[in-house]
Amino acid sequence: MLDLIASDLFRNAVAAGTIAAITSALVGYFVVLRAQAFAGEALTDICFAGSAGAALAGFNPLLGMLAFSLTGALGLGLLSNRARGRDVEIGMALSMATGLGVLFLSLYAHHSASHATAGMSLLFGSILSVRPEEIGLMLLCAILVIIVLGLISRPLLFATIDPVAARARGLPTLLLSVSFMLILAVAVAMCVLTIGALLALSLLVAPPAAALRVSRRPNRAIALSVLFGLAVAWGGILASFIGPWKHPPIGFSISSLGAIVYLSAYIVEKRTRSLSMRSSEHPGKEVMDEGR
Amino acid sequence: MEVPAEPGHVVSLDKVSVHLGKRLIQSSMSFSVEEGEFLAVLGPNGAGKTTLLRLLLGLIQPSAGSISVFGLPPRRGNRQIGYVPQFRDWDTGIAIRARDVVRLGLDGHRWGPGLPSKKRESAIDEVLKEVGALDLAEASLGELSGGEQQRVLIAQALLTHPRLLLLDEPLASLDLAREAEIVGLVARLRETRKTAVLLVTHDVNPMLSKIDGVLFLANGRCAKGPTTEVITSAALSELYGAPVEVVGALGKLFVVGAPI
Amino acid sequence: MLDLLHYQFMRNALITGSIVAVLSAAVGYFIVARSLTFAAHAIPNIGFAGAAGAVLVGIFPVYGFFAFALAAAVGIGIMGTRAHERDIVVAVLMTFALGLGFLFLSLYSGYAQRVYGILFGSILGISAQNVLITGVAAAIDLVLLLAIYRPLLFCTVDPQAAAARGLPVAMLSVLFLALAALAISLSAQMMGALLVFTLLVGPAATANRLTRRPGITILIAALLGLTYVWVGIGAAALSGRLPVSFMVSALAFVVYLPVRLWARPNRNKKTGPTLNLDITTTGRDAPTEAEECSIL
Numbered sequence: 001m002l003d004l005i006a007s008d009l010f011r012n013a014v015a016a017g018t019i020a021a022i023t024s025a026l027v028g029y030f031v032v033l034r035a036q037a038f039a040g041e042a043l044t045d046i047c048f049a050g051s052a053g054a055a056l057a058g059f060n061p062l063l064g065m066l067a068f069s070l071t072g073a074l075g076l077g078l079l080s081n082r083a084r085g086r087d088v089e090i091g092m093a094l095s096m097a098t099g100l101g102v103l104f105l106s107l108y109a110h111h112s113a114s115h116a117t118a119g120m121s122l123l124f125g126s127i128l129s130v131r132p133e134e135i136g137l138m139l140l141c142a143i144l145v146i147i148v149l150g151l152i153s154r155p156l157l158f159a160t161i162d163p164v165a166a167r168a169r170g171l172p173t174l175l176l177s178v179s180f181m182l183i184l185a186v187a188v189a190m191c192v193l194t195i196g197a198l199l200a201l202s203l204l205v206a207p208p209a210a211a212l213r214v215s216r217r218p219n220r221a222i223a224l225s226v227l228f229g230l231a232v233a234w235g236g237i238l239a240s241f242i243g244p245w246k247h248p249p250i251g252f253s254i255s256s257l258g259a260i261v262y263l264s265a266y267i268v269e270k271r272t273r274s275l276s277m278r279s280s281e282h283p284g285k286e287v288m289d290e291g292r
Numbered sequence: 293m294e295v296p297a298e299p300g301h302v303v304s305l306d307k308v309s310v311h312l313g314k315r316l317i318q319s320s321m322s323f324s325v326e327e328g329e330f331l332a333v334l335g336p337n338g339a340g341k342t343t344l345l346r347l348l349l350g351l352i353q354p355s356a357g358s359i360s361v362f363g364l365p366p367r368r369g370n371r372q373i374g375y376v377p378q379f380r381d382w383d384t385g386i387a388i389r390a391r392d393v394v395r396l397g398l399d400g401h402r403w404g405p406g407l408p409s410k411k412r413e414s415a416i417d418e419v420l421k422e423v424g425a426l427d428l429a430e431a432s433l434g435e436l437s438g439g440e441q442q443r444v445l446i447a448q449a450l451l452t453h454p455r456l457l458l459l460d461e462p463l464a465s466l467d468l469a470r471e472a473e474i475v476g477l478v479a480r481l482r483e484t485r486k487t488a489v490l491l492v493t494h495d496v497n498p499m500l501s502k503i504d505g506v507l508f509l510a511n512g513r514c515a516k517g518p519t520t521e522v523i524t525s526a527a528l529s530e531l532y533g534a535p536v537e538v539v540g541a542l543g544k545l546f547v548v549g550a551p552i
Numbered sequence: 553m554l555d556l557l558h559y560q561f562m563r564n565a566l567i568t569g570s571i572v573a574v575l576s577a578a579v580g581y582f583i584v585a586r587s588l589t590f591a592a593h594a595i596p597n598i599g600f601a602g603a604a605g606a607v608l609v610g611i612f613p614v615y616g617f618f619a620f621a622l623a624a625a626v627g628i629g630i631m632g633t634r635a636h637e638r639d640i641v642v643a644v645l646m647t648f649a650l651g652l653g654f655l656f657l658s659l660y661s662g663y664a665q666r667v668y669g670i671l672f673g674s675i676l677g678i679s680a681q682n683v684l685i686t687g688v689a690a691a692i693d694l695v696l697l698l699a700i701y702r703p704l705l706f707c708t709v710d711p712q713a714a715a716a717r718g719l720p721v722a723m724l725s726v727l728f729l730a731l732a733a734l735a736i737s738l739s740a741q742m743m744g745a746l747l748v749f750t751l752l753v754g755p756a757a758t759a760n761r762l763t764r765r766p767g768i769t770i771l772i773a774a775l776l777g778l779t780y781v782w783v784g785i786g787a788a789a790l791s792g793r794l795p796v797s798f799m800v801s802a803l804a805f806v807v808y809l810p811v812r813l814w815a816r817p818n819r820n821k822k823t824g825p826t827l828n829l830d831i832t833t834t835g836r837d838a839p840t841e842a843e844e845c846s847i848l
Contacts, residue, residue: 037643038590087589088757092808094593095750099801102672102746106795109668116664123671124654198597198654202647209640249658255651262644349716369718377712386585386708387760387769393709400706401717403699405767432764433709448713 025229048197052104073185077178125196206258308357335509374449397448573777580756629726673744754804
């Protein structure tokens with residue numbers, strides 16, 4: 001068992017998982033704040049189409065994913081400036097991408113049984129078969145994302161919380177939206193590579209959402225987000241490698257851990273909120289919100 | 293809880309207190325509304341204006357005291373009350389015409405899809421004409437402006453020939469001209485239909501000349517009476533429990549020193 | 553081409569597909585109107601876990617699918633309309649369910665085919681029994697939907713006024729979601745969990761932009777859905793490789809896009825000032841007879 005852990009397989013998985021977890025925790029924080037989980041979902045399906053198309057055509061899936069998702073991100077970014085009421089449009093784009101992915105994957109899987117099983121990795125992740133070169137590419141993307149995010153994080157935060165004031169201040173909100181979508185596309189591609197298109201959203205959204213339930217302060221929440229993300233990724237990989245039962249697939253372990261972490265944070269927050277409400281009547285509390 | 297109904301009282305409250313959760317919104321409100329009386333309901337946010345409407349609609353229960361509406365305890369779905377909820381921004385996600393929205397006021401609570409009916413359509417036409425929105429009948433909801441949507445909502449509330457009309461901040465997102473139109477419309481409806489009207493608003497000035505009186509809610513208390521008696525420095529200071537000045541200028545009233 | 557109809561599986565697929573297309577149009581209208589597109593995406597994914605579990609236990613996948621889809625739908629309905637919080641919870645639970653479904657199926661040898669089948673759908677494997685179940689269930693669903701049509705419309709357009717009228721707004725919300733879950737489960741047999749959304753929302757979203765009357769919208773959506781389904785099934789049968797779900801999604805998108813970009817139901821032409829009321833105000837400026845500038 002220990003030699004399993006010492007194996008290349010394990011090290012690769014941990015490396016890929018770590019990079020994906022950190023990147024998605026950082027980007028995911030803004031996704032949750034900007035309420036753009038559905039757009040993130042659309043990007044995972046676009047990545048799905050990209051990787052399936054790449055597999056069919058014989059290219060590297062990661063490149064196919066990046067190509068499709070960056071294009072999709074441009075479109076979504078231009079659209080997302082008026083975010084409200086866009087769910088139908090996003091949903092239709094999402095289905096088109098999924099439809100293409102279904103087409104490509106069906107044709108691919110038709111080939112042979114081995115192709116069929118390989119197709120699973122597009123849907124549910126292939127962290128175990130990530131090659132060292134791909135890890136190198138992931139690292140590069142991650143560094144790029146972190147740099148860009150570092151640059152735009154403050155104006156992005158401003159534009160997220162108060163778009164009207166931000167625009168009045170002269171911030172290029174459209175540029176910010178599009179840039180954010182682009183780095184989201186890269187983060188999503190990484191998650192899709194490690195845990196598959198269907199499960200990628202959990203690594204992107206669950207840790208940051210949990211962190212935001214514990215603390216509202218940006219710095220603290222971001223740090224917690226990374227912490228939770230790493231815990232989920234490592235925990236998931238470990239659980240699958242040394243699993244008490246039959247080794248569950250890593251995708252399942254990670255998405256389940258994500259759910260557990262989020263739900264725990266949710267419950268803890270509700271408890272502490274009701275306790276604090278019971279203990280003090282706020283006399284000076286703003287009477288602005290009468291129950292309407 | 294029954295209250296002996298005095299003839300002509302549309303609404304009667306006797307020592308009514310209401311809580312929202314733990315918070316006391318109003319304590320011991322007592323007042324009554326006569327048939328055909330047009331009252332503006334004023335007060336700061338959180339003072340209980342919307343809560344009062346919901347009490348009358350039977351949507352919430354008072355924690356003390358008794359309420360009677362047309363001589364009976366409030367109950368949900370009372371067709372004698374026309375309710376125009378606060379304006380909301382309909383997004384274009386739903387395909388529905390203004391006349392369909394109005395129709396809901398008549399039979400929206402009946403099960404089934406409903407069969408076509410000439411009588412119903414002409415009733416809808418009539419009420420749309422009354423609010424001056426007949427030519428908007430075929431328009432999609434999302435295409436209408438704020439004032440137009442407000443008129444459609446009022447039409448919807450009128451279909452059951454209510455004797456009491458409750459309007460929750462109908463002027464909130466309207467410009468001056470639109471405000472005047474709606475106030476004029478409501479005043480006219482009160483004339484022709486003899487409906488009592490409770491109009492919740494933040495600013496009494498657009499309707500100063502039309503209302504019979506004011507119901508002012510603040511600080512957990514309420515005061516009801518003619519405008520000249522309630523909106524005065526003395527009366528409001530007493531209500532708020534803090535110094536409040538009422539300044540009259542250019543035919544308008546301004547309240548200084550307290551949120552309204 | 554017509555000799556395809558000799559095959560039992562074709563007839564079954566066409567009948568099931570037609571039933572599902574019509575049901576989806578009616579349900580889809582309300583899904584779009586009530587801004588439930590995210591739920592229309594999440595519910596089938598959660599249903600996938602149920603179907604996978606059913607396969608493991610050895611019962612008809614559609615029953616397992618419906619059980620999980622119903623639970624998800626009711627959960628979403630109960631959570632109410634605090635949109636943002638609800639979206640995250642649903643997203644997290646959805647990915648968990650997908651992972652669970654994958655786990656279930658991975659315990660099964662030869663699982664890849666099963667997974668594809670449930671996720672992507674297929675026109676084969678629809679037995680006569682499936683057709684019967686679909687028909688009966690769809691009929692029940694439609695009847696119930698028709699029964700609550702007016703109250704549901706009222707709650708959708710104007711929930712506060714509806715509540716004031718005494719309508720059980722929350723209960724209707726949950727009931728509708730349950731009906732949607734049933735429609736989704738029936739549709740997933742052929743469309744697969746991943747693309748049920750497209751038959752549910754595509755035609756309705758398209759029809760929404762072509763007309764203003766609710767009844768006509770549903771009719772147009774049904775016609776569109778039927779077209780997509782028939783063309784999709786035909787193409788899938790003829791080519792032998794093109795998945796029907798892909799065809800339907802492609803058609804739905806290709807028709808939706810131009811309609812979304814260019815179609816607008818005829819603007820109501822207003823002639824002159826809209827208000828003929830007699831407004832007398834004392835001591836105030838008379839309101840100008842401004843034309844209503846509808847902003848859209």
